[in-house]
Amino acid sequence: MLTPFVAWLYGCLTSALPITPVYADAAGAPMIEPSSLPRIGSVDQRFQSYNIEMVEVTGGRFWKPYRSEGGARPAPSPRSGSDTPASMHSNLYQYRPPIDLTNARLRKLATALAPAYLRVSGTWANSTYFADQDNAPSSPPAGFKSILTHQQWQGVVNFAQAVDARIVTSFAISAGTRDAVGVWQTDQANRVLAFTRSVGGRIAAAEFMNEPDLAEMGGAPSGYDAAAYGRDFAIFRAFMRRTAPETMILGPGTVGDPTLASDLLAASDPSVDVFSYHYYGTLSERCSGNSAPEAALSEPWLSGTDRALSFHKTLRNKFAPGKPIWLTETAEAACGGNKWAASFLDTFRYLDQLGRLAKAGVQVVMHNTLAASDYGLLDERTLQPRPNYWGAWLWRQLMGPTVLDAGPSSPSGLHVYAHCQSGTPGGVALLVINTDRDAPHTLMLPIPSRRYTLDAASLLDERVRLNGRALALETGDELPTIAGAPTDASTLVFEPTTITFLAVPEAGNRACR
Incomplete structure (x- = not known):
């Protein structure tokens, strides 16, 4: 796939x-x-930004760190659901409880990177059910794989306000959000927007779904194609313009296949505020990637970010001319990062990528993740800064937006x-x-x-x-x-x-x- x-x-x-x-x-x-x-x-004042994956907020099985002790553990309750792509082997993942967004160290280190955008999305967000009341069900309803509670989402809003971050997200698009003939319904998205307002928060920007070019892997119905995406995106766009006109619409947020990305854009006739895309230089070892640390300082590796941007600029110019470009998800390697993603070696890629993209006019770059798996800026167990965090901190202190x-x-x-x-x-x-x-x-x-x-x-x-x-x-x-x-x-x-x-x-x- x-x-x-x-x-x-x-x-x-x-x-x-x-x-x-x-x-x-x-x-x-x-x-x-x-x-x-x-x-x-x-560049945007919030140029240097980061992701906290939806599965971190809800708790669930995410990419298992290489040095994790005890191996993968089953989720303690059905709430975590089967929230992993079916094509991946379960030993790639490890259960982690919901991230503690009240943690003083986490907040202090995130504040040091402010102002920023905080993107709460990822593959798992496509199939996450947002509860309709404070007392969430004990297991996900049919057509969903995990549950986001009111308390958890209010924690995101409170965290964002405390660390001067603006929330970026995407919405559920799995079978549970669809009517009898498979058309996407707005109920879940409306529920998220309404609750966010009710607790004093706001969503600054939203993608319709996470990575529509990997739709079935990400929880969309079997056979979901460009035509279905175009139909659903039109519903989403009209809903957002009517219900949350202050929220920027991002899209398409694709990650790979150039032909499919073009087909998706052609089918959706996008009217977006920002053209968004994702980029990883390779797959990690977990997903059978074969890159080696010996090449991590080479020009072919570092310039991959230029090639990805060139491709997506071509799409932007054709389908959304003049719109700003955001890279809403990136890191050393997809699937949690390689073993050296947590080392000083990857700081060369991280800072070089920021330098290249700022020079090329990209407005926002969102690193995946703030504190999960090997590519996190912070160690997920101790929340101690990794080398990439120190690089990010120095960039924030010294490199202005001009x-x-x-x-x-x-x-x-x-x-x-x-x-x-x-x-x-x-x-x-x-x-x-x-x-x-x-x-x-x-x-x-x-x-x-x-x-x-x-x-x-x-x-x-x-x-x-x-x-x-x-x-x-x-x-x-x-x-x-x-x-x-x-x-x-x-x-x-x-x-x-x-x-x-x-x-x-x-x-x-x-x-x-």
């Missing part, structure tokens, strides 16, 4: 991004002039991205990633800066250092205070496999005022 997805990931064409010249100093080192870098665009053109990345492995510095008029922030495993690279910066360099004892380490000092939460789960290392105007050296942010508050860039 996933064969077209896998084939597409490695077969679509590369995209072309605009470039500007890079100067060199007398010694031949590339030189960046922060004061004159041109503005090429801007995007500058720092020129092309070096073919030898030095990737450079530039934004206006967050909260600093005239200031510039640079992200410099050296993916070369063997050689240092240099860059001339003619203005003093403050340097923040991430590295680790080994690429597969789950601990990361900042300017040589281990990053860790302090007493009371406080994030460490960092000031950056003062750096004179000079030719800077970037050691192999390091990630460096440079803050240049005195750049005086007019585009940043």
